[in-house]
């Protein structure tokens with residue numbers, strides 16, 4: 001499938017499935033998000049600028065982040081972004097394809113992306129990691145869920161919705177770690193996040209401090 005075709009299926013899919021994926025009353029403690037945001041709260045100063053790539057409707061991650069940080073959420077689904085603007089009024093939101101949006105170099109203390117890169121065309125992943133590296137400040141953090149096993153596929157009735165077409169494409173954990181390190185970031189640790197009979201990899205990476213091309217680990221794992 002061509003990259004533009006995959007993106008169109010994903011974008012129109014989330015326009016259609018937004019409420020099936022997350023309701024307006026999704027609690028902040030759903031899933032693992034509060035523990036992941038808690039890790040960043042321990043690493044970043046209050047009011048730090050944070051970018052949430054593929055923020056969806058803003059629940060729960062963007063809203064959790066916006067309690068302590070200056071958050072920019074980006075998503076290319078107009079329905080998702082429209083809901084996010086209502087549900088998380090304290091954050092700034094941009095509607096666009098993350099492979100086309102531009103941010104100044106060093107604009108963010110952290111970039112997060114949960115369950116989004118796995119939807120992007122595989123050939124765009126290394127370039128996205130490089131762009132994220134340039135948007136981070138020295139010593140800034142990148143936290144994301146990426147593929148644990150390599151897989152490319154689609155579903156014609158995602159979330160049980162007839163006609164709810166969706167696509168995914170991702171590399172395995174080892175390849176993701178290599179691409180992130182090739183983008184100039186140091187991978188501090190990875191964790192397996194189980195889902196059904198499979199799962200994802202949560203990765204925390206850090207940009208080297210200014211004038212340095214190496215960083216020490218930010219956490220104890222891996």
Ligand SMILES: C[S@@+](CC[C@H](N)C(=O)[O-])C[C@H]1O[C@@H](n2cnc3c(N)ncnc32)[C@H](O)[C@@H]1O
Pocket residue numbers: 007010011014022053054055056057059060061074075076077080096097098099113114115116119120
């Ligand atoms: C599975 S949802 C995750 C939403 C939220 N991060 C969460 O964890 O609940 C993936 C989101 O990524 C967005 N997305 C996928 N590819 C994108 C791209 N190339 N540019 C911007 N947003 C994208 C989709 O529109 C969708 O809202």
